[in-house]
Amino acid sequence: GNSVTQMEGPVTLSEEAFLTINCTYTATGYPSLFWYVQYPGEGLQLLLKATKADDKGSNKGFEATYRKETTSFHLEKGSVQVSDSAVYFCALSDRGDSNYQLIWGAGTKLIIKP
């Protein structure tokens, strides 16, 4: 079946460091890929998405490219801030019947120190 694998956390970085959070997937067909972010005490926010191979999603300085050849969707940011501290979830859409269901990675907690 479809699955998503994320790097284990927590990831601890200093402010202004470069960030990469790895995400790989297995899927049949052509799923869409997502990164969601959850700030402390809050719900889930869509951070970015990509719907087909070679698409790049970007938002708030974060980027991720849908790589079909390596089945990856790694999240990157050039210079992180303390406010980026959160849990990041990689997910893919798995179309079931007429609905869209999400297959989730385990989540990666990111801690940014000033």
Added chain:
Amino acid sequence: DTEVTQTPKHLVMGMTNKKSLKCEQHMGHRAMYWYKQKAKKPPELMFVYSYEKLSINESVPSRFSPECPNSSLLNLHLHALQPEDSALYLCASSRLGGSSGNTIYFGEGSWLTVV
């Protein structure tokens, strides 16, 4: 505008109480979802409504009872819950079909504590 509104934000209830969580969206989405999330884990799907009809029930205990009164509203009725049901309950919505139909938008969640 990608807003899903949930109330209440926090709820404490006893094991014999009956309470409800409410969710509203005005994005014209025809799919609505309830998820349960425990402590930094990914959310677990509970129910899916498509066109106001229950289409998926992920073997959720009957003490959780969903209701979709119309295309904008989704409720989750709670009765005789257990302490292990304490969690963050997330409502979400999405379009059905189309090129952007598979983006699921979440609300801020309702933090439920069962005592």
